[in-house]
Amino acid sequence: MGETLLRAYEYATDHQEEFLRALGEHLLLVGLALGIATLICVPLGIVTSRSRAVAATVINIFNSLRVVPSLAILFLAIPYFGLSLTSAWIALTILALPPILINTDTAFRTINPAIKEVAYGMGMTGQQRLWRVEAPLALPVIIAGIRTATVEVIASATLAAFIGSGGLGIYVTRGFALYDNAILLVGAVPVALLALLAEMVMSRLQRAVQPPA
Amino acid sequence: MGFSYGDAETQGGVSPCPHKLERKGIVSAIRFEHVTKQFPGASAPAVLDCTLTVEDGSFVVILGPSGCGKTTLLKMVNRLYEPTAGAIYIDDSEIRQLSATTLRRQIGYVIQQVGLFPHMTVAQNIAVVPRLLGWPRERIERRVDELLELVELPPAEYRSRYPSQLSGGQQQRVGLARALAGDPKVLLMDEPFGAIDAITRASLQDELLRLQRRLKKTILFVTHDVDEALRLADRIVVMREGRIVQYDRPIAVLTQPADAFVHELVGADDMVRQLSLVRVETAMAPLPAGFRRNGEPSIAPDADLRHALSLLLRTGAPALAVVDSQQPIGVLTLDHIRATAKNEIEG
């Protein structure tokens, strides 16, 4: 194991430019998917948290989406968008949607109704209540959702290399093609580290916005 | 305690006619005119044809069993509910003339669950309405400190605390401070002490009375606790099934209940309860000539007769000395108390 790791390290340094580019692509894919998903799901989640009928159907759809293996969703983009970057980030965005939506919906739904009533009773407008009271209280759970989505997307972005996007997954495909464990590791280790780092950062962020209990 | 028979006429053990205490030159702070509220899908209206005038600066308690419509009535004042029929006026202007949010910023609102915003400090919570009103920062800071002093929570210690770090009683004090922050004329309180333990509740009630003596707000206070109502109110509104059944001073509600329901509700037969509404100075007799203290237990003139009765029974003394600033000013015996009670029933 040790010497394979060493070889992997050497390989990475030998192909430093390519590696950094792959890393950049990976981060771009992840960032883009998360960004779009957040922009769609947070407002949507606020809307669903306030209704009952619409919410049930929407939440059910997204719950079912979560159950479907990510590889299936990734590959299903191919017949439509081919083996390309576009396929990758559409699929990744779709994968990021469920946790963020469901968490946003739950977050807003579970705010103590007494607090919402008092906010109105004191003379806040709907907008003021949303921004000054509801949003700060919902934030920790929303961030938890984004955190789940982040780890998920980092993993799936690796798989996306199979469908023709760039990212660190290129080392996985290459490693398989050339039967070389070391090259596989050049993909696997950074991805693992990236996932762990993201989890740590987002946990800390979540704790930071949590009001003291 | 309760309300005072504070005039000079009240000494000598004769309780004055309550009507003498009507204020003159009233600006009616809150007026309900034929207010009805019917919720869609409900079999009966929650509030039916309520007409009520609440005087400026008075503490009015709305009392009734659960489901009688008291909270609904209260919430129509800050337009959390809109009446199905009738109108509500504050200082003679109809409340629907203002936008709901503008109206609410001029009314203090306290609820049972307190509803402090958990993500804001105590100071930020109190500052909410002033911020909505656009006060300058400095004025807000001063106001926050002022209010914390008022509710007896030292600002230096409590400003930066979070609600989760406070006890239930402390939270409700902050809730009160928050409601008073914008210096509203009207204060709406919906069973604010309902979720608090009995001991803390008693001290919060004292606090509220003390604040009211100082601030003279118009307070609408909802409760189902009869003792609380009798203790705090200048006037009580008794409600039942959406209607106002009686609107009177506590002593009148007790001695002259409007019907069997009110009688039952307030325990009008409970004489001892009625005694808790009468002050010692009302019932006491002046010092007999050449009076010398002979070990009689002392009692303050503003203590209530229930307390006095309890003291007499406990000590077995023939009389109590009524002492004000270390000087005896009168005596009180069981006979005096009995006479006062008799007057209440007949009066």
Place this chain on the structure above:
Amino acid sequence: MSYIIQNPGIVWGLLLEHIIITGSSLLIAIAIAFPFGVLVADKPRLATPVLGFLGILYTIPSIALMILLLPIVGLGRQAIIVTLVVYAQVILVRNIIAGLRAVDPVILEAAHGMGMNSWQRLWQIQLPQALPVILAGVRIAAIVDIAIATIGAKFGAGGLGELLFQGIAQAGRYDKIWAGALSVAALALIVNWSLLALERAFDTTRRIRRSERRQLAIKKG
């Protein structure tokens, strides 16, 4: 879609492979997680580092873990089963501990007072109460494992993932991609819903509400 209709045998075979891989991994995982979880549940000083370590493993993307395990387990079905067991462990242990802990300590104390020993308390009180949460854990672990097993096809394990990978390897075989994606999605959804139904069947609060409703219906009817 058409591929499935034209080649039911192949699809069925792969489906079976997929179920066997996932099923056996789950069984192994449960067999390990169960005693382990029960043991650790009431020892907070053990539980925290254990859960922490398992949490780290869970965060690592499955494909990365599979690659990291390659030198140890090689390629093929066994390798994938190891990965599946590891990921299932995390979820199962976490849910078992959470489920057991959620039982009201007051009830346990009452049981203790009545003379139950810890073994009886475990079987007669804690486990029945914890069952919905544990079943939820089994369900989530199953879904996660179905997903990882799909990726495992690349590592030589077989299963429905084969269709997906063949679909891109053989240029333009979109029908294979569809077949693979649809079948694995269907598998996941069916497993999810059946286990969810099982979970709800064991949920006492729901059971009470259901019987109340039934009694009301009988009275009215």
